[in-house]
Amino acid sequence: MSRTILVTGGAGFIGSHYIRYLLTHHRDIQVINADALRYSANLRNLDDVAGDSRYRFKQVDLSRQEEVERLFAHRINEVVHFAAESHVDRSIQGAEPFIQSNLIGTYRLLETIRQSSTVKRMIHISTDEVYGSICQGRTAEGASLKPGNPYSASKASSDLLCLAYANTYGLPVVITRCTNNYGPNQHPEKFIPKMIFHALRDRPLPLYGDGQQERDWLYVTDHCAAVDRVREHGRVGEVYHIGAEQTIPNREIAGRILDLLGKPTTLIQTAPDRPGHDFRYSLQTEKLRRELGWMPVVSLEQGLSKTIRWYQAQTDWQQGFGQPPGGTSL
Ligand SMILES: NC(=O)c1ccc[n+]([C@@H]2O[C@H](COP(=O)([O-])OP(=O)(O)OC[C@H]3O[C@@H](n4cnc5c(N)ncnc54)[C@H](O)[C@@H]3O)[C@@H](O)[C@H]2O)c1
Secondary structure, three states: OOEEEEEEOOOOHHHHHHHHHHHHHOOOEEEEEEEOOOOOOEHHHHOOOOOOOOEEEEEOOOOOHHHHHHHOOOOOOEEEEOOOOOOHHHHHHOOHHHHHHHHHHHHHHHHHHHHOOOOOEEEEEEEHHHHOOOOOOOEOOOOOOOOOOHHHHHHHHHHHHHHHHHHHHOOOEEEEEEOEEEOOOOOOOOHHHHHHHHHHOOOOEEEEOOOOOEEEEEEHHHHHHHHHHHHHHOOOOOEEEEOOOOEEEHHHHHHHHHHHOOOOHHHEEEEOOOOOOOOEOOEOOHHHHHHHOOOOOOOHHHHHHHHHHHHHHOOOHHHHEOOOOOOOOO
């Protein structure tokens, strides 16, 4: 009998790529995509797989117990948990949806899995942001968590809950923490799509502060391949880091985008900095590379070119997004 893999948050940026990855790389599986269809969700991200008989979509808010219970009336064998509120600036404006989705949503999922006799594995998708900012070097998996904003605090809280459920109840949970992702399908409020959108329209590129903040950018399909290795071979109760091990200042990313589009760097403009803006995140990824043989295959140059070409080709993709309370941020 084929396995059923529940992907939460599959209408979002990374989750939609992961569903495509699963359906492309595994024949004998069923995929259920459970997503609340919040403002960053876009079912058009999955247009090409929507007709696949192995794929089903369920609109589910994970913070609602009865909806989670209904979802688990389906026989589910594995869970890959991407669903989250994911934008730092929005968490600074109001943390409530982050606590609801990221912490309560994860708690409801864990509790339901605890009652389930069929779920044999859960992968909890987390982020490098849980460690807070580091001036230099790379953070290892055992480092203490020091989140610097409500988003990362809600993710760190959900990570700790997962580890506690693994320890206390023996839940088969594995955590991945990845660095910044980029690629097609990402909501235009995020850094790289925002820079591309503005550059394509010859509008000033708003860069927070001096733009010297550093991030380690990973192309989204490399992230998906890593998550799938961890799903298949990762050790229960462990944390695995995922990243390219190459930190780059935001200003340089904006410059490269302009360069690839043949536009002048004078389009870069300073915007007021984000409160409490973390200066730098960087992860050590040796454990994943050594234990599970994963390596990123898309270089930053290739990835940026592919991403720009994809955004250039879109006409009405944006119409597929849910609306945030109070209107769109585009
Ligand atoms: N984007 C990155 O650079 C990055 C890096 C590392 C880790 N992550 C993690 O990866 C995951 C996915 O990030 P993304 O960038 O694809 O985010 P996204 O905002 O594009 O997608 C998140 C999805 O989760 C859904 N969702 C939110 N709350 C929900 C709820 N209560 N119930 C059901 N669905 C809900 C949304 O509707 C959306 O489709 C998140 O857990 C994030 O913390 C992201």
